[in-house]
Amino acid sequence: MAETEKTATGAHAGMFFWALIVGASFPVVGLLTEGLPPLLLTALRFTIAALAMVPMVRTAAAWRPGLVALLLYSVMGLCLAGFFGIMFWAAHRVTALSMSALFIFMPLLAYGLGRMLRVEPRAGGLLAILGLGALGALALALAQSGGDLDALQFGWNEVLFFLGVVASALYPVLSKWGLSRGLLSGDAAARTFWSLAAGGVLIAVAGLLMEPVRGMARMSLGDFLLVAYLGVFSSGVTFWLIQRGTGVLTPGAVTAYSYLVPFVSMVVLFVGQPELIGWHWLPGSMAVVASIVLLLRRSNRQARMGAREPA
Template sequence: MREHVGMLLWALLVGLSFPVVGLVETLPPLLLTALRFAVACAGLWWLARRSPHFWPAWRALPLYAGMGLCLAGFFSAMFWAAHHATALSMATLYVTVPLLAYVMGLLLGVERRAWRMAAVLLLGAGGALLLALAEAVVQGGALQFGRGEAVFFLGCVASALYPVISKWGLASGRLADSAAVRTFWSLAAGGMLIGALGLAVEPVNGLAAMGIKDALLLVYLGLGSSALTFWLMQRATAALTPGAVTAYSYLVPFVSMLLLFVRTPEAIGWVWLPGSALVMLAIALLASGRAGR
């Protein structure tokens, strides 16, 4: 239950981070993400270094590199697709992440074959999709599939693979038991890859526009939205399956819906009810432990 509560907090933090990201969208996104991960690693350093297994063994390096590549792949695909795909299409594709994690987890032997888990994931995916469609009705948007959507889907595959690699590394004894250590090295690897890509395709002088407000927001995103959220995910991965961990991403559009109601109360309507009900039911079944039976 502790891990489920932690993932509820994860969903809340991720949902609240989207408005903050929008406040610094004028800065180079890849370089900004690399700096965000650097801040996260700095915040995790004091906790991770206390572990006797802080320095990774040689056989763990490929796994951390793979996890870093997953992070770099997802964020790079997301930022590129944001200019070539509609928000509705991206939101629709993102609901596939838990299902992808479940399937890949089955292939690597870290996910249990349980029809109830598959049913709960489909239930949550349906609810999240209905929330995305409701937002499109209220704010406008179009559903399409083109090059941008294809690239973002590959990013979704990378995002789903991150907890699968983590779970497999834990099950095989290759990764450290400490969630802080796993979070630190995966973010460090991902940050270096994203930073290298950002240096290649983005103007470095774009960071010169960063002011004190931007720096404070960066620290918040690094510590609250990156270090804490990925630590919560890694902690939950030790006890839950990849499908169960990623299923909490269905709550993110629910949090975004609540934020929309705060900013625009007139947006409240019955159109949000079906998706909200399905998402809450899926999370309740997941937290109860019935999905894994």
């Protein structure tokens, strides 16, 4: 196997692991004490994640960014802060089905934004794969809601949530753009640390302005341990995997793995409640799995073609 194919395969494997971590983290979030300030909790989570990256960052070459890189990291942190802030705001204003339906556009948005910034090549095949994955993820969302189409609503609240999805899609695009121009560190850990640090500061500022700080006093030791777990794994490791994948794959291919998240959540649900298994879950599951298999085959084919090209 060519070295380029090994690199692409490793990036895909990392993004598959990303989907497993994110999909399995949703039950953990539900164990937190109700009523805790969500933005301040996220700021704490990002802080823990950034601190967990320090040992890896200190061994990286040129891990301290210049002024231009720091500005770009700040914009990337703003994307993270914007998505998480809007997501928490929309939690009680937008139905779960509407959020899922809007979120499936993220890979397509990443592809479009990547085309605009010229970090994503024109690829009709990738668009078709992303479309198949989007249909599968939507089918899984409908299956989870019991097919209740009345829960699919679109108004100004949904428009604001969609802007958060755009911000999330822009994160890997900006990472790829900064890498392609030599503005960001070539080390995935360094990029992860600085974007998490910037995002954590911005989310903390928003939390201090919008939420009662005294609400954090209700946090128990168990809550802190859960947040620490989410910080290290569901934030630190996952964003490192995104940055690692972005260094090799295009933004559209990286974000395509978000289609696997509802599939993993479905599997976790079935483990705890096997009586919920039904045929209505099958079409979406098959479409999502097929899209990921096609994505892997496409990536490996491109790697083999690139390896055969003369230097």
